[in-house]
Amino acid sequence: IPKGLTVCSNTLKNGDYSIKGFEDVICFERKNSDLFTYVAKDRDKTVAKMKRFKEMEFVGLVIEMRESDILQHQEMSKVHPEVVRAALVSFEVRYGVHIYYGKPEDCARWLLDRAVKFYNVKKEV
Numbered sequence: 873i874p875k876g877l878t879v880c881s882n883t884l885k886n887g888d889y890s891i892k893g894f895e896d897v898i899c900f901e902r903k904n905s906d907l908f909t910y911v912a913k914d915r916d917k918t919v920a921k922m923k924r925f926k927e928m929e930f931v932g933l934v935i936e937m938r939e940s941d942i943l944q945h946q947e948m949s950k951v952h953p954e955v956v957r958a959a960l961v962s963f964e965v966r967y968g969v970h971i972y973y974g975k976p977e978d979c980a981r982w983l984l985d986r987a988v989k990f991y992n993v994k995k996e997v
Contacts, residue, residue, distance in 0.1 A: 874988060874991055874992060874995070876991075876995075877891065877987070877988065877991045878891065878892035878893075879891060879892075879983075879984070879987055884899065885924075886899040886921070886924055886925065886928065886931075887899025887900050887901045887925075887931065888900060888901055888902045889902070889983060889987075891987055891990065891991055894990070894991070894994065896928070897928055897929040897930070898928060898929060898930045898931070898987070898990050899925070899928060899930075899931055899932075900931070900932040900933070900934060900983050900986075900987070901921075901931070901932070901933045901934070901969075902934050902936070902979070902983075903933065903934070903935050903936070904935070904936040904937060905937075907935055907937070907942065907956065908951040908956065911951065911955060911956050911959035911960070912950075912951040912955060912956075915959075918959075922962075922963060922966070922967040922969070923967070925967050925968070925969055926966075926967045926968060929990075930970070930986065930990055931967070931968065931969045931970065932969070932970045932971075932972065932982070932983060932986055933963060933969050933970070933971045933972070934971075934972050934974075934979035934980075934982060934983055935971065935972070935973045935974075935979070936974070936975065936976045936979050937973060938973055938974070939973040942956055942957075942960075942973070943956065943957055970986070
């Protein structure tokens with residue numbers, strides 16, 4: 873990790889994680905089973921959040937599940953898989969959100985790799 877880079881998860885205006893000093897330009901949102909509520913029941917709140925995300929330089933959405941599992945019928949969720957798929961495609965295309973699916977440890981690595989690269993690119997300027 874580069875000297876001076878601090879990933880923070882304090883109460884943030886946007887996302888669950890960011891880089892200290894860059895909270896207004898980069899953030900990461902973390903989801904697991906709460907993804908279904910995020911795209912359905914809380915849709916209006918999520919869309920408002922996505923509009924804020926669009927103004928940022930980099931937004932990552934790490935989903936601690938396999939994509940194939942998300943797109944199958946969920947026994948405990950009333951959300952149709954097509955609703956989830958359409959929402960995730962919209963997040964990427966309409967709002968520029970980078971999405972990664974995987975095990976928690978893989979998601980953490982993906983997030984950290986992008987945070988480090990973003991920080992290094994900003995320090996070049």
